[in-house]
Amino acid sequence: MTTTLTVEGMSCDHCEDSVADALADVEGVTDVRVDRGTESAEVEGDADVAAMVAAVDEAGYTAHA
Numbered sequence: 001m002t003t004t005l006t007v008e009g010m011s012c013d014h015c016e017d018s019v020a021d022a023l024a025d026v027e028g029v030t031d032v033r034v035d036r037g038t039e040s041a042e043v044e045g046d047a048d049v050a051a052m053v054a055a056v057d058e059a060g061y062t063a064h065a
Contacts, residue, residue, distance in 0.1 A: 015061070
């Protein structure tokens, strides 16, 4: 299953990496693609959306499904 999150606050490659790392650590996530240009993250797997949003928020960015 693919979930697309809107992620606000990314301004550089490091930001993309931080969001990708945070999402990759969520249980059930199998793959992550982050694009600051479109302010989005495409997440593969069966992870809980609320857990993904919380992980991005904890990394210092704002996310919503």
